[in-house]
Amino acid sequence: MPCYAQIIIQFATVNEIDRPFTYEVAPEISSRIQVGQRVKVPFGRYNHLQLGYVVKLMNEVQETGYRLKKVVVLIDEKPILDNKQLELISFIVDYYATSYAAAIDVVLPPGLKEEPIAVEEMSEKKVRLVEDRIKLKAYCNANAHKQTFAKQKWLIDYLREHTDINQKELLALPEVSASSLKTLEKNGCIYIEEEKVVYRPDPICEMRFKTLNDQQEQAVQYLKALNEANVYRTILLEGVTGSGKTEVFLHAIREVLMRGGTALVLVPEIALTDQTLFRFKERFGNRVALSHSRMSAKERQRLYMRAKNNEVSIIIGPRSAVFMPLDNLKLIVVDEAHESSYKSETTPKYHAIDIAKKRMMQNKGQVLLATATPSIESYAAARSGEYSLLTLNKRIGEAVLPEVDVVDMRLEIQKGNNSVLSHTLFEAIKDALEADGQVMLLLNRRGYSTFINCRSCGHVIKCDHCDVSMTYHASQQILQCHYCGKTSDVPEVCPECGSKYIRFMGSGTEKVEAYLKECFGNYGVARMDMDTTTGKEGHQKILSAFRKKEVRLLIGTQMIAKGHDFPAVTLVGVLSADLSLFMQDFRSNERTYQLLTQAMGRAGRGKEKGRVVIQTYNPNHLVMEVIRNNAQEAFYEQELANREMLGYPPYTHIFSLLVSGLDEEEVIRTVQLLSQYYRYYSQKGQSHFRVIGPTSAVISKIGDEYRWRLLIVGEEREKLLIYGKFCLEKFYNKEKVSGTKIQWDVDPLAML
Numbered sequence: 225m226p227c228y229a230q231i232i233i234q235f236a237t238v239n240e241i242d243r244p245f246t247y248e249v250a251p252e253i254s255s256r257i258q259v260g261q262r263v264k265v266p267f268g269r270y271n272h273l274q275l276g277y278v279v280k281l282m283n284e285v286q287e288t289g290y291r292l293k294k295v296v297v298l299i300d301e302k303p304i305l306d307n308k309q310l311e312l313i314s315f316i317v318d319y320y321a322t323s324y325a326a327a328i329d330v331v332l333p334p335g336l337k338e339e340p341i342a343v344e345e346m347s348e349k350k351v352r353l354v355e356d357r358i359k360l361k362a363y364c365n366a367n368a369h370k371q372t373f374a375k376q377k378w379l380i381d382y383l384r385e386h387t388d389i390n391q392k393e394l395l396a397l398p399e400v401s402a403s404s405l406k407t408l409e410k411n412g413c414i415y416i417e418e419e420k421v422v423y424r425p426d427p428i429c430e431m432r433f434k435t436l437n438d439q440q441e442q443a444v445q446y447l448k449a450l451n452e453a454n455v456y457r458t459i460l461l462e463g464v465t466g467s468g469k470t471e472v473f474l475h476a477i478r479e480v481l482m483r484g485g486t487a488l489v490l491v492p493e494i495a496l497t498d499q500t501l502f503r504f505k506e507r508f509g510n511r512v513a514l515s516h517s518r519m520s521a522k523e524r525q526r527l528y529m530r531a532k533n534n535e536v537s538i539i540i541g542p543r544s545a546v547f548m549p550l551d552n553l554k555l556i557v558v559d560e561a562h563e564s565s566y567k568s569e570t571t572p573k574y575h576a577i578d579i580a581k582k583r584m585m586q587n588k589g590q591v592l593l594a595t596a597t598p599s600i601e602s603y604a605a606a607r608s609g610e611y612s613l614l615t616l617n618k619r620i621g622e623a624v625l626p627e628v629d630v631v632d633m634r635l636e637i638q639k640g641n642n643s644v645l646s647h648t649l650f651e652a653i654k655d656a657l658e659a660d661g662q663v664m665l666l667l668n669r670r671g672y673s674t675f676i677n678c679r680s681c682g683h684v685i686k687c688d689h690c691d692v693s694m695t696y697h698a699s700q701q702i703l704q705c706h707y708c709g710k711t712s713d714v715p716e717v718c719p720e721c722g723s724k725y726i727r728f729m730g731s732g733t734e735k736v737e738a739y740l741k742e743c744f745g746n747y748g749v750a751r752m753d754m755d756t757t758t759g760k761e762g763h764q765k766i767l768s769a770f771r772k773k774e775v776r777l778l779i780g781t782q783m784i785a786k787g788h789d790f791p792a793v794t795l796v797g798v799l800s801a802d803l804s805l806f807m808q809d810f811r812s813n814e815r816t817y818q819l820l821t822q823a824m825g826r827a828g829r830g831k832e833k834g835r836v837v838i839q840t841y842n843p844n845h846l847v848m849e850v851i852r853n854n855a856q857e858a859f860y861e862q863e864l865a866n867r868e869m870l871g872y873p874p875y876t877h878i879f880s881l882l883v884s885g886l887d888e889e890e891v892i893r894t895v896q897l898l899s900q901y902y903r904y905y906s907q908k909g910q911s912h913f914r915v916i917g918p919t920s921a922v923i924s925k926i927g928d929e930y931r932w933r934l935l936i937v938g939e940e941r942e943k944l945l946i947y948g949k950f951c952l953e954k955f956y957n958k959e960k961v962s963g964t965k966i967q968w969d970v971d972p973l974a975m976l
């Protein structure tokens with residue numbers, strides 16, 4: 225029996241104590257203690273009881289000279305974490321330079337109490353015929369002449385054939401009434417009993433699988449072979465929009481299930497619609513479960529336990545679902561794998577693809593990254609052979625790729641057209657609507673007027689708490705900050721100079737919606753952005769009205785560009801394609817390219833050929849050239865060359881530090897001091913790291929906090945991490961920091 229245990233304390237937030245501690249195991253629990261259990265242990269000077277996790281058990285330890293404290297309280301009877309999860313936790317701690325407490329927090333379901341996870345036994349009322357068939361027959365004969373008996377007779381016959389049915393399912397049948405059930409029970413013909421629900425997986429519905437084209441079939445065969453060979457591999461499934469990627473992974477999942485494995489499907493939260501779920505349910509029945517952010521903590525704990533107990537074979541969910549402890553997990557599909565929502569922006573700042581890869585290495589399974597617009601990193605990995613590449617470049621059915629027009633908005637202004645719609649786009653909308661088509665317009669900027677300035681002194685009205693201009697919302701007649709959410713009244717005079725000449729500039733979705741209603745109102749116009757989709761079903765409602773063609777013209781922010789399949793959309797317009805081009809971020813080309821390509825993918829998915837009109841002030845920009853010529857390859861090659869020349873990822877890795885606080889001077893002092901440590905050790909060491917900054921962050925103030933950034937760039941991730949952590953430790957040991965927060969992120973995606 226083990227005498228000692230290594231334990232990680234959950235609420236240890238200070239850096240120095242975030243490591244396993246050795247405890248002696250009290251004899252009364254030594255026969256029950258196991259790795260992965262939660263325990264309570266005395267900790268600190270006052271020996272307050274703290275929650276901890278057993279990570280290792282030992283029979284002896286080296287003499288330390290002081291007396292070890294004892295573990296006395298076991299919380300779980302069975303381990304809550306298995307060995308693979310513990311290994312994953314260590315991986316997260318190292319890979320993202322984060323704490324054990326933070327890593328454990330993301331691996332376990334939220335809201336756990338300090339008691340075993342309660343899995344309320346689900347029970348149901350089973351309805352069965354009595355064994356005594358003679359008695360049953362006698363009852364039938366005696367009542368056959370009654371008018372009310374027909375219903376009872378139907379029920380008896382039904383129960384003869386269905387021996388495993390519950391009351392709820394029965395009552396859902398139109399032929400069954402509560403009163404006939406009651407009568408039969410009263411007369412001893414049937415009995416109703418409370419029974420524990422036993423999970424019986426539904427058979428896979430073969431009929432629902434569509435026939436594949438050659439490219440799809442090849443992809444499925446490739447995945448099947450990897451699965452049979454039991455080898456880890458990450459595969460990039462690069463398929464143009466509408467090429468049937470989903471059908472490929474549905475087939476691949478079927479293969480995995482038939483071999484006794486399970487699968488995870490990650491999708492961006494916004495694409496978690498009833499439609500997505502339906503495509504899985506109709507094929508895999510009750511083997512599929514959904515995980516999403518609107519679930520309560522209880523529901524998520526229950527799903528976690530179902531996964532652990534092998535009561536579900538497929539889980540579909542957003543980023544956080546990547547931790548679901550499915551047994552014998554053999555395939556993780558990441559749909560729309562380029563989406564930035566797969567990266568967590570709260571500590572630990574993990575990327576779901578990194579976690580998926582780690583888990584599949586543990587299980588000798590595969591990660592399938594499905595996208596029409598791979599991230600530059602994935603593209604480079606596929607090119608170098610680190611990933612396998614599967615390509616789908618044909619649209620399924622009769623759909624063909626749309627025709628693309630890039631409109632130079634500078635010429636529109638020269639021609640005297642100051643409207644948000646170019647002549648070309650206006651005519652295209654009219655044509656599409658008159659031909660019974662549907663139209664989607666993308667404008668990645670919500671609100672009515674996106675900034676307000678004074679004509680006399682040029683002052684721009686900004687949020688009092690953020691370095692961001694206020695947006696005017698006409699429906700509520702207010703100004704709102706899109707970063708902290710604070711609102712204010714619309715000023716009558718300039719707060720700087722008192723002038724009455726205040727201008728409302730820049731068109732947001734709300735203003736364009738109003739304009740479209742004026743011109744095309746009788747076709748049905750709707751707007752989809754964060755302001756119109758706040759309710760629980762908000763965005764489902766808009767999409768379903770669009771699906772039913774009650775709405776023919778939909779204007780929205782990037783949320784309309786994502787993954788929706790509307791066959792009747794024949795025109796997609798992008799109003800300000802330049803918005804994300806000059807964002808002071810080395811990923812801005814990539815983002816713009818992806819957004820435009822995704823938006824274009826919404827057009828012409830049905831029988832009619834689609835059309836795309838893109839409005840820009842920079843028609844000669846690389847991204848616009850590429851879009852116009854459908855030159856995907858050229859874009860990636862050019863962008864990779866740029867990144868290499870400038871020393872950006874994927875050729876390097878970035879360790880990004882953000883210092884923030886209410887006192888601007890203190891923030892600047894801290895970040896400058898911090899940068900001195902990095903510069904000092906960079907010159908001292910063998911390897912060289914580039915230290916960029918410190919600079920004021922792109923958004924220099926959010927919610928009253930000033931923000932400064934320091935970037936450390938290095939070629940080898942591992943060395944960069946060691947160096948990044950080493951300097952931080954030195955800094956914390958020597959310097960006193962008060963009132964400022966230091967956050968870090970390895971391989972950051974957003975650097976606002």
Ligand SMILES: [Zn+2]
Nearest residue numbers: 670671704755
């Ligand atoms: Zn707003």
Ligand SMILES: [Zn+2]
Nearest residue numbers: 678681718721
């Ligand atoms: Zn003014």
Ligand SMILES: [Zn+2]
Nearest residue numbers: 687690705708
């Ligand atoms: Zn604000």
